[in-house]
Amino acid sequence: MKTILLVDDDSFIRQLLAKLFQKNGFSVAEADGVWSAKQFLETDQAELVCSDLNMPDGNGFELYNYVHQNYPDIGFMLLTNDLRLSVCNKANEYGIPIEAKNSSVLIEKIAKQLNTGSPYEKQGRNP
Secondary structure (H helix, E strand, C coil): CCEEEEECCCHHHHHHHHHHHHHCCCEEEEECCHHHHHHHHHHCCCCEEEECCEECCEEHHHHHHHHHHHCCCCEEEEECCCCCHHHHHHHHHHCCCEECCCCCCHHHHHHHHCCCCCHHHHCCCCC
């Protein structure tokens, strides 16, 4: 089972997304910020980091740089509701997929990022 490291300082959002990911067959590890995400990655493995953009101890772009430099085989996706053009353009410059936290296609995009195929296709149904 592929592991997603979910990084968000909002515990309610983090728990909600974790349940959604687990329901769709992913293993989920949680971190409440950039520092705790780095601590996790030093000792554990993940195939994908899904990070909030703005957190008290840093931001998703800083975490992306850390992951990209130290763990180049780990995928990365920004999850945010801050979809201003400047944020989207910066994510595009970095080559980081960006998705709204409330997106109905979030699971599909995560499955593609992990190259596992759609969990809905595996179950023979559409989202």
